[in-house]
Amino acid sequence: MISKPTMKYQKLRLIKFGGEAGRKENGFGIIAGHKKKKGTEEVARLDQKLRDLQHRLRAGEETGARVRRKYKYSKLFRVEPGSKLNLRKINPEFTAGHKKKKAALKELEQLDQRLRALQFRLYAEGQQSLLICLQALDAAGKDGTIIHVSGAMNPQGTRVHSFKVPTREETAHDFLWRIGQRVPARGEVVIFNRSHYEDVLVVRVRGIVPKKVWKQRYQMINEFEKKLVANGTHVLKFFLHISPEEQLRRFKKRLDDPARHWKISESDYTEREFWDDYIEAYKEAVIRTSTKHAPWHVIPSNNKWFRNLAVTRIVVETLEAMNMNFPKPTVNIKNIRRKYHQVVAVDEKKKGRQPVAGETENGDGRQLVKAGKPQDAMVGAIALTEAIPANGEETILSQPLPPTASMPQRIANTA
Ligand code: AMP
Numbered sequence: 486m487i488s489k490p491t492m493k494y495q496k497l498r499l500i501k502f503g504g505e506a507g508r509k510e511n512g513f514g515i516i517a518g519h520k521k522k523k524g525t526e527e528v529a530r531l532d533q534k535l536r537d538l539q540h541r542l543r544a545g546e547e548t549g550a551r552v553r554r555k556y557k558y559s560k561l562f563r564v565e566p567g568s569k570l571n572l573r574k575i576n577p578e579f580t581a582g583h584k585k586k587k588a589a590l591k592e593l594e595q596l597d598q599r600l601r602a603l604q605f606r607l608y609a610e611g612q613q614s615l616l617i618c619l620q621a622l623d624a625a626g627k628d629g630t631i632i633h634v635s636g637a638m639n640p641q642g643t644r645v646h647s648f649k650v651p652t653r654e655e656t657a658h659d660f661l662w663r664i665g666q667r668v669p670a671r672g673e674v675v676i677f678n679r680s681h682y683e684d685v686l687v688v689r690v691r692g693i694v695p696k697k698v699w700k701q702r703y704q705m706i707n708e709f710e711k712k713l714v715a716n717g718t719h720v721l722k723f724f725l726h727i728s729p730e731e732q733l734r735r736f737k738k739r740l741d742d743p744a745r746h747w748k749i750s751e752s753d754y755t756e757r758e759f760w761d762d763y764i765e766a767y768k769e770a771v772i773r774t775s776t777k778h779a780p781w782h783v784i785p786s787n788n789k790w791f792r793n794l795a796v797t798r799i800v801v802e803t804l805e806a807m808n809m810n811f812p813k814p815t816v817n818i819k820n821i822r823r824k825y826h827q828v829v830a831v832d833e834k835k836k837g838r839q840p841v842a843g844e845t846e847n848g849d850g851r852q853l854v855k856a857g858k859p860q861d862a863m864v865g866a867i868a869l870t871e872a873i874p875a876n877g878e879e880t881i882l883s884q885p886l887p888p889t890a891s892m893p894q895r896i897a898n899t900a
Pocket residue numbers: 648649650651679683684687688693752
């Protein structure tokens with residue numbers, strides 16, 4: 486059942502997408518009956534509400550639990566194409582009305598499960614892909630975000646790539662050369678730890694190339710990303726926003742913990758001196774390259790748990806909107822099911838056992854056994870076969886199977 490606050494928001498989205506097409510595309514049927522005129526007024530009203538909210542967010546004001554449920558984070562934290570942005574005014578402590586970390590972590594766990602199931606579907610479908618670009622100043626939590634987001638996904642079908650100071654070979658090519666080689670293939674989720682944006686950030690701040698060179702790069706980036714999107718890659722960009730005070734606290738933590746010493750670099754301190762220049766460079770990069778097809782999101786990141794929650798939620802919302810489908814089976818499942826039962830029967834006969842109740846087929850090729858308490862591993866396996874959707878069925882397991890789980894774990898999950 487869709488909760489009321491969520492429905493309201495979905496209405497906004499659907500009406501914006503307009504009529505039948507929007508409804509079909511998003512798979513909800515909740516705008517039926519809206520007259521066109523009323524719909525338009527409602528869009529204007531809700532759009533205004535969202536703008537007010539984004540404004541409050543920009544102003545660093547805390548918003549309540551209602552907002553937490555009602556608005557998609559992909560909208561709330563998105564930098565609207567063509568809008569203004571004042572990073573200094575966005576409160577890095579913002580938690581969108583979440584008061585308690587513990588409750589947020591519960592929400593995050595549920596999001597992780599959804600992410601796991603969605604990424605499994607993306608991988609199975611093998612048609613579209615997702616590119617996540619993470620950018621931030623030092624110690625803002627790119628690594629932590631990667632550990633969290635990628636940890637919730639099947640390593641098959643997921644990649645992370647970290648972009649460092651370009652090698653000699655990379656420098657000898659145009660700046661997008663090394664990026665193009667790492668973008669996701671169909672079915673993949675790829676996370677970039679730093680990205681092509683370094684070429685309008687550090688490169689600009691440190692004067693690595695002249696202004697007239699980096700100035701043209703915004704347009705090149707937009708065109709590059711447009712091409713990716715046209716080829717089925719969805720592009721999400723995140724700026725993890727922390728305060729300079731929080732950065733210093735994290736530097737201290739690194740110093741105090743020998744296990745983190747390896748993370749310390751001289752450049753942490755030299756780059757910090759250019760904080761304002763970086764903020765200026767980020768501002769221009771984000772404004773110029775936040776497009777409808779590849780939006781930027783500014784994530785308040787002083788609280789690591791909220792940062793993980795916001796990024797995960799936006800990734801989940803994005804994957805949900807991609808409407809992935811399991812591919813049609815390449816075999817006739819009915820025939821295969823029959824074959825399977827024949828094999829089981831022969832096997833049991835060899836062992837001198839009668840097939841146990843439930844292992845026999847009924848007329849339509851479906852088993853009589855129900856997913857319940859498996860008597861032994863074999864029955865458990867049958868229970869699992871029942872639970873897996875066949876022939877493009879839209880069956881969603883109440884507890885999605887972790888794609889990497891081993892067989893005994895899977896049996897435990899269906900029991
Ligand atoms: P880290 O992410 O801490 O391992 O550091 C990687 C370093 O590589 C950072 O200081 C980045 O600014 C730097 N870097 C990444 N891409 C580029 C680039 N295109 N040009 C110059 N420096 C870069």
